[in-house]
Each structure stands twice: as C-alpha cells, then as structure tokens.
Amino acid sequence: MNKYNNNSLIPNNQQQLTQPQKLIVEINNLDHFFGQGQLRKQILFDINLQLQAGEVVILRGPSGSGKTTLLTLIGGLRSPQSGSLKVLGQELVGAKKSILVEIRKNIGYIFQAHNLLESLTARQNVQMSLELHEGLSSQEIKAKTTAILEEVGLGDHIDYHPHNLSGGQKQRVAIARALVSHPKMVLADEPTAALDSKSGRGVVELMQQLAKEQGCTILIVTHDNRILDVADRIIELEDGRIKVDSNSN
C-alpha cells in the first residue's frame, strides 16, 4: 500500500488558504474494509478530508470507487474501523451505536429513491423528522412543516400521499424532510438519478438554496455531470483513494 498520497495534502493546503472555518467533518487516515478473513477487501485507502460549514461538495467517481461507503461512514450509518473520523466534533471510530444514532439526528439524508413512507402524507413524512427532536410543540411542528413544504413549492400538496405525487415532487418532500430540522449537514446520494433533467436541476438548485439559507454543509454523491456547477468543491474518488479535490468555481 502506498502510504504517500499527494492528494491527501490538498485539503490541508486549502484550509491554510481560506479563512479558518468551523469543521463539520474531519477525516484522517481512514481505511475501510469489507468482509472477513480471506474475503477481506479494502474499500477505502487512507482518506484525508475536511468539510467546512456551508460548503456544497460533490463527490464523484466510477462505480465501486467507494463513494457510497464514504458517505455512509460520514453519516454514522456504518461503523468506521480505523483512522479518525470526526463528525460535528464527535469521534466516530470506536464509538458506540447509540452515539452513531445521536449523530444521525443532526444530519439530513436525501436518497436516490425518495424513501418516503407510503402510508404517510407529505406533511406527516416531514413531521417524522421533527418529532425526533425534543421540546417542539405540535403547533411549532405544524408551522415548520407547512413553511418548509411551501418553500419547496408543495404548499398545495401538503396532505397528498406519495403515490399521488410525481417523482420530482416526491424528491422535494424528501428535501423538505431532510432540511426541516435544520441539520448541520445534508448527505445526498444520487438525488437526481430518478428525475428528468429539468426536475433534477430544480431539485439540486433547491437543495443549494435552502442549504445556503441555513448555512449547512451539503455532500452530494452523483454521476450527473449537469449539476457539477452547483458545487463549491468537487472530490473525485477512484479505487478507494481521493484522486482530485478541487474548488470548481
């Protein structure tokens, strides 16, 4: 294994260039393996990465390059094995499952498939996210839900069930669900994959706009070249290593 990796230095250089900002994600020397014994296969090699507050970052790379694995590790959906992975200041390597579950509450997720609950209306789907947080009255929950659904342009579809919404509308509900509780970070996996180019574009711009308003970091895994321009920074993974990490604009 080649321990010396040029690319891993880039984020550090960058940090020195830009003004010191609050780090949302700080990854040092992260390796990740799948499988046991003979079948043990290394997926991620010596990842070093830092995400600042308010950044829109696109993570791209060919299939099998480890993008999704990295995303699930950052999101606390998978237990990291070695190295260091700090999310919102919390070290996740060796952390208990309950700590991972707590971290998840501060992260919004947008999936390729919208993954809305079919039996719930748009409003109820969004509320499920707010109900995780203590100390909100039902009036507050209702007001916040209505407000965010209006912001994503679904003010007149609040009480629709997912099967009565179009693909783009469903993804907008998913965005509303991810952003309603003002997460510090949003992780999105191929958010445009199931959409035509127009609604895909709309969805990404909406994410960018809402995230800028709330000052939250967005990490998007995508193959979709049409949306690269929304990113402040593009990271390319290849064979489990960070190949390029650059400011796009």
Add this chain to the structure above:
Amino acid sequence: MKTPLAWLQLTHEKMRLLIALAGIGFADMLMFIQLGFQNALFDSSVILHQAFNGDIFLMSPQSDALGFTRTFSDRRLYESLAVDGVESASSVYLNFGNWKNPVERNTRNLLVIGFNPANNILDLPGLAENLDQIKLQDVVLFDEQSRPEFGPIPELLQQDRPAVTEVSSRRVRARGLFSLGASFAADGNIITSDINFLRIFPDRERGLVDIGVIKLESGANLDIVLAQLRQKLPKDVEVFSKEEFIQHEINYWQNSTAIGFVFTLGTAIGFIVGTVIVYQILYTDVTDHLSEYATLKAMGYRDSYFVMVVFQEAVILALLGFIPGLAIAQGLYFLAAQATNLPILMTLNRAVLVLILTIIMCCVSGAIAVRKLSAADPADIF
C-alpha cells in the same frame, strides 16, 4: 402528538387489514366456540345439581357423574338423620330409560329421575305445580327443554291430547311439564315418583338409591354436620357439600373424559391459528416497509421505536379483530343454543378471557416478527 405510525401503516393497506381482521376474528371465533361448548357442557351437566334443594349430598364413592351412578343403600340416609342439624334426607333414583316418541314411534334414551313426591327436592320451573300428578300410577312429567326427537309432548299437552307412550317398554302417560334442559349426558329428562320409577325399571331394587339429598335445619353449621356425617357414615357412601357435588361432576367431564381435553385442544388450535395469521401479517408488514424503516433509522430513530411500532400494530390488530370475532361468536352461540338446547351464552368472563388471549396471541406474533427488523440496515439504502 406524535404521528401514529403503527395505525397509519396498518390502515394504509385496507385489503390487507381486512384479511388480517378476518383471520383474527376467525381465530377468536374458534376460541369462543370451543370455550363456549366446554362451558355449556359443564353448565348443562350441573343444572340438575344446582336445582337440588339440599345442603349435603350422598353418593356411592364409585359414582362418576349423574346418569353413570352406582347405588348405595338408603339406610345411610336414615343413619344421617341421627346427626344433629339434619332436618331431612331424601333419596333420588336415576336411570336411563328408553323413551318412545309417541308420534313417530322411534325410541331414544333419556334420564328418568325418581323421588318421593311428598317432598319436593328439586327447584325446577313448572315442577311444584305438577308434582301431585306423579303420585298417580305410571304418570311422568316431561322436560319441555328435551331435544325435539322425543316428540311434541308440550304441544300434545297443550291441546289436551293424551301423551301416552312407553319408557323401557312400560306404558306411561305424560301429564305435565317441567323445565330442565338437555345435558351432554342426557338429551332429555322425565321425572316421576320413586314407586313409578321402580315400576319402569323392575330390576332396580327398592332401597338402593343413586343420590341422597340432605337438608339442614336452619341455623345448623354446614361444616360441622359435614364432618360428623363423614365420621359417622361407613365408607360405602361419599359425603359432599353442594359445591363439592357440583365440582365432582365438572371434574368428571373435564378430567375423566376426552371432552375437556378436546375443547382445550380446540382452544389452543384457535390460539395457534391466530398467532400464525398475525405473525404472517406483521412479518409482511415489516418486510414491505423495510426500506422505510431503514430510512427512519438513518434519520436517527432508535431500534426501540420500531419494536414499539410492531407491538402497537399487534395490539391494534388484536382489538380490531376481537370485535368481529365476538359478533360472529354471538351469532353462532345463538344458532348452537337453538340446535342443541344446550345453555351456550356469552359471558363477560369469557369475552375478557378471549380478549386477553387475543392480545397475548398478537404480542407473541409481534415478538417473532420484530426479529425481522434487524434486517432494516440504514447503510443498505444508499
């Protein structure tokens, strides 16, 4: 208020919910029917016991149940009169007789009850006013709740037509009615005097009786008299309080015949059928919503939340499924009571028992279905 996820998940798929409720209702109905028949069996076999107007009962230790009794000498009754506190002692003869339907001429066994009509020892509707009739030779009283196969005796009597027939080849005349009801042992009953009883059954010996009914003087202490009788009487009779007398009969049916076992097994099968149906529904529900649950896990919902959802669904199914089960069982009880003349009635105790069984049934299924939840891995949905 939190979003009621369990309720919304269940009611979202109306067809599946209906099938689930039908399944649970069926299981409940099965349990109700089994428990109902079992209780009817016990109730019907002790109606006569309860009607006996006595405080202490004597039976041969070899006697199992009414209709299957061994005789003992009525000298034991005379001996018991010597005990302080005993007011009277009466003897009862029991035998199955071959009753001929006076209209259709076919024969069928019913229970013949014989005692001295000078002393009414049975508290049955219609009996007191007709008791004098059986002082006449070969006159019997007919149980109007006997099964219809014995013939339209009540109608014949109402039209003042002679109800003359044969019991075990002896010509008798039914002159009055009383009300007792069929039991598992006997489909019908007639009452007559001890003397007529011995005329019908010439091989029965006078003085060898089936049951002794002892009445206490007012103010006598039951426990003391019981103890004294047990001490005084030889071991060829067993002494029962009324409660023990009834329990002895129930124990016979419950433990010494296949019947108690069969009904318990039937109830258990209902329970198992219900468990399997509810498990199937809950398992499918969890499987279908696996990616949705994984999404919620990714959002930060704890595993315990989903366990709660599954158990809430289980309890909702139990409560909703119980209602049609109860309604159908009520209807079937009515039909069964009509068809068998057995006293099958819905009791609050049984409804509560089946409701509790249903909730246990659904929670057992829930506990098995919950294991599927671990398959909802949020790392898999990206």
